[in-house]
Amino acid sequence: MSPQSAVMRRELRSYFVTPVAYVFLVIFLVLAGILTFYAGDFYERGQADLQPFFMMHPWLYLILVPALTMRMWAEETRGGTLELLLTLPITLWQAMLGKFLAAWLFIGLALVLTFPIWITVNYLGSPDNGVILAGYLGSWLMAGTFIAIGACLSALTRSQVVAFILTALVCVLLILAGHPQVLDFFQGALPRKLVNGVAHLSMLRHFEAISRGVLDVRDLLYFLLSTLGWLLAGVLLLDLKRTR
Amino acid sequence: MRYIAGRPARRWLNLSAPGDAFSHGFLPNMIETDQLTRCYGNLTAVDALSMRVEPGQVLGLLGPNGAGKSTAMRMIAGFLVPTSGTARVCGYDVLREPLQAKRALGYLPEGAPSYGELTVREFLQFIVRMRGFRPDVGFRRFDEVVHRLQLEEVLGLCIDTLSKGLRRRVGLAQAILHDPPVLMLDEPTDGLDPNQKHAVRQLIDVMARERTILISTHLLEEVHALCNRVVIIARGKLMADATPAELEQRSRYHGAVSFSAPGSGMSQEMLGRLPQVAAIEVDPLDGRITVFPKPGERILEPVEQLLRQQGLEVSEIQLERGRLDEVFRQITTDGNGQHHVMSGERA
Numbered sequence: 167m168s169p170q171s172a173v174m175r176r177e178l179r180s181y182f183v184t185p186v187a188y189v190f191l192v193i194f195l196v197l198a199g200i201l202t203f204y205a206g207d208f209y210e211r212g213q214a215d216l217q218p219f220f221m222m223h224p225w226l227y228l229i230l231v232p233a234l235t236m237r238m239w240a241e242e243t244r245g246g247t248l249e250l251l252l253t254l255p256i257t258l259w260q261a262m263l264g265k266f267l268a269a270w271l272f273i274g275l276a277l278v279l280t281f282p283i284w285i286t287v288n289y290l291g292s293p294d295n296g297v298i299l300a301g302y303l304g305s306w307l308m309a310g311t312f313i314a315i316g317a318c319l320s321a322l323t324r325s326q327v328v329a330f331i332l333t334a335l336v337c338v339l340l341i342l343a344g345h346p347q348v349l350d351f352f353q354g355a356l357p358r359k360l361v362n363g364v365a366h367l368s369m370l371r372h373f374e375a376i377s378r379g380v381l382d383v384r385d386l387l388y389f390l391l392s393t394l395g396w397l398l399a400g401v402l403l404l405d406l407k408r409t410r
Numbered sequence: 411m412r413y414i415a416g417r418p419a420r421r422w423l424n425l426s427a428p429g430d431a432f433s434h435g436f437l438p439n440m441i442e443t444d445q446l447t448r449c450y451g452n453l454t455a456v457d458a459l460s461m462r463v464e465p466g467q468v469l470g471l472l473g474p475n476g477a478g479k480s481t482a483m484r485m486i487a488g489f490l491v492p493t494s495g496t497a498r499v500c501g502y503d504v505l506r507e508p509l510q511a512k513r514a515l516g517y518l519p520e521g522a523p524s525y526g527e528l529t530v531r532e533f534l535q536f537i538v539r540m541r542g543f544r545p546d547v548g549f550r551r552f553d554e555v556v557h558r559l560q561l562e563e564v565l566g567l568c569i570d571t572l573s574k575g576l577r578r579r580v581g582l583a584q585a586i587l588h589d590p591p592v593l594m595l596d597e598p599t600d601g602l603d604p605n606q607k608h609a610v611r612q613l614i615d616v617m618a619r620e621r622t623i624l625i626s627t628h629l630l631e632e633v634h635a636l637c638n639r640v641v642i643i644a645r646g647k648l649m650a651d652a653t654p655a656e657l658e659q660r661s662r663y664h665g666a667v668s669f670s671a672p673g674s675g676m677s678q679e680m681l682g683r684l685p686q687v688a689a690i691e692v693d694p695l696d697g698r699i700t701v702f703p704k705p706g707e708r709i710l711e712p713v714e715q716l717l718r719q720q721g722l723e724v725s726e727i728q729l730e731r732g733r734l735d736e737v738f739r740q741i742t743t744d745g746n747g748q749h750h751v752m753s754g755e756r757a
Binding site for chain 2 (some may be wrong): 168169171172173175176179180183184245246247248249250252253254255256257408409
C-alpha cells in the first residue's frame with residue numbers, strides 16, 4: 167500500500183472515531199434540505215430540477231469545509247505527530263495528497279447521502295438526470311478546491327481557529343469575486359482587464375456553468391488547477407516550516 | 411559487552427542493496443553527522459556537530475536541557491532541515507536520499523507522539539502501511555512487535571487512555587516495526603516512574619543486542635545502564651566523546667578511597683602524610699572521609715594498611731570509580747558554574 171493511501175485511511179479513520187464525521191454529515195444533510203426547500207423555493211419554482219439545491223452548496227461549504235480542514239495540519243503540528251509523520255518514509259506531497267483525498271472522499275460521501283432529494287425530484291417530475299449528475303460533479307470539484315484552500319491554510323498555522331477563519335475568508339472572497347457589487351468595488355481601482363480577471367476567479371461563475379449541465383473544459387480546469395495550486399502552496403509552507 | 415557488529419544491520423544492507431559497496435563487507439557508520447548546524451534566528455541550537463555512531467554501539471547523547479540534543483536528532487531523522495552541514499544514516503544522506511535514510515532508521519520522537527484517538531492496533535497498522543510492507547510480511551511484523559513489547563492486552567484501547575509507560579512502549583513498537591538497523595530514541599524514559607523506566611531500559615537493552623542505537627538523555631544513571639559510548643554536548647557543541655569508563659577517569663573521584671570511621675581525627679593526619687595522597691575531605695554531614703590520590707597513584711592498599719596499623723574499626727571501605735555527574739557538570743558548565751542552557755528548547 168502506498169504511503170498516501172495509508173495517510174488517507176488514517177485520516178478517514180480519525181474523522182469517524184471523533185464525532186467530526188457524524189456532526190458534519192448531519193449538519194450538512196439537514197442544512198442542505200432546509201435551505202433547498204425554504205430558502206431555495208424548491209416547490210414554488212414549479213421546475214423539476216435541483217438548481218436551488220446546488221446553489222446552496224457554496225454557502226454550505228463555506229462553513230463546513232473549513233471546519234473539516236482546520237485540524238488537518240494544525241493539529242499534527244500542535245500534537246507533535248507531524249514529527250512522527252514526516253520521519254516516516256513519505257514525501258510531503260504524498261502526505262498532503264493523502265490528507266486531501268480523505269477529506270475529498272468524505273465530502274463525496276456527504277454528497278451521495280443527499281440522494282433522497284434526487285429521489286424526491288424524480289418522484290415529483292421528470293428532471294434531466296444528466297444535468298443533475300453534472301451538478302453533483304461540479305459541486306464535488308468545488309468542494310475539492312475549498313478543501314485544498316483549507317489544507318494549505320491549516321499548514322500555515324498551529325491554531326485551528328486561525329486556520330478556520332483564514333479558510334472561510336479566502337473562500338468567501340472566491341465565491342463572491344464575480345458578484346456585481348464586488349466587481350463595482352474593483353472597477354474604480356483596477357484597469358478593466360484586471361477586473362475581468364477577478365471575475366474569472368469567481369468560483370460561483372464556474373460552478374453555475376457546470377451545474378446547468380454545461381461541461382466546459384475551462385470550468386473543469388479552473389477547479390482542478392486551483393486545487394492543485396493550493397495543495398502545492400501547502401506543501402511549500404510545510405517545507406518552509408522544516409527549514410525555518 | 412555489546413560490541414557485536416550488528417547482525418540485522420548486515421542482513422538489511424544485503425537485502426536492500428546487493429552488489430554495491432555494502433555487500434563487499436564494508437559497513438558504513440550507522441549514523442554520521444558532518445558539521446551539522448541549525449540556527450533558530452540568532453540562536454545556534456546545534457553548532458557544527460560532527461560525530462559517528464559505529465555498528466553495534468549504544469551511544470548516549472548527553473547534555474543539559476536545551477543543549478541541542480532534540481534538534482540534532484530531528485535533523486538526523488529528516489524532520490528539520492539543517493542550516494548547514496548534513497547527516498547520514500547507513501550511508502544515506504538525509505538531504506539527498508531522505509526516503510532511504512528514513513527507511514533505515516527507527517525513530518522515537520521526544521514524548522512519543524502518536525494519534526491519540528486511534529487504538530493501539532489501528533496506530534500500529536497505520537505504521538505497517540506507511541512502511542509499505544506486503545500484507546503477509548506486515549502482519550508478521552505486527553505480531554512480532556506486539557508480542558515483543560507485550561501490547562497484546564491493550565491492542566483494542568485508545569492510545570489517549572494509556573498510561574505514559576504504555577504509550578512509550580507503543581512508541582517503541584512503532585520505531586522497531588520495520589526492524590531497522592539503526593534506532594534513535596529521544597529521551598525514551600523521560601517522565602516515567604522508576605518501574606516504567608526500568609521496563610523501558612530493559613527493552614532497550616534487549617534491542618541493543620542486534621542494532622545500533624543513538625539515545626538522548628539527561629539522566630546519568632541511564633548512561634551506566636545502557637550506553638557503551640557517550641557524547642556530551644552543550645550549547646550545541648560537542649564537548650566530549652568517550653566511553654563511560656573514560657569519563658569516570660576524568661573525575662576527581664576516580665581512584666579515591668572513602669570510608670566511615672568514628673573518632674578518626676588522629677588518623678587523618680597520618681593519612682595526609684602518605685606519599686600517594688593528594689587531599690583528604692570529610693563530609694560535614696555524616697563524617698565520611700574521602701582520600702584523593704595523587705595522579706597515577708593507587709591508594710587503596712596503603713590506606714587500608716594504615717587504618718589497620720591504627721587499629722581503627724572501619725565498617726566498609728570503598729574504592730570510587732569516579733562520578734559521572736561531577737564530570738558532566740564540569741564539562742557542561744563554565745568556570746562560574748553557570749549552566750550552558752539556552753532560552754528554552756524549541757518545539
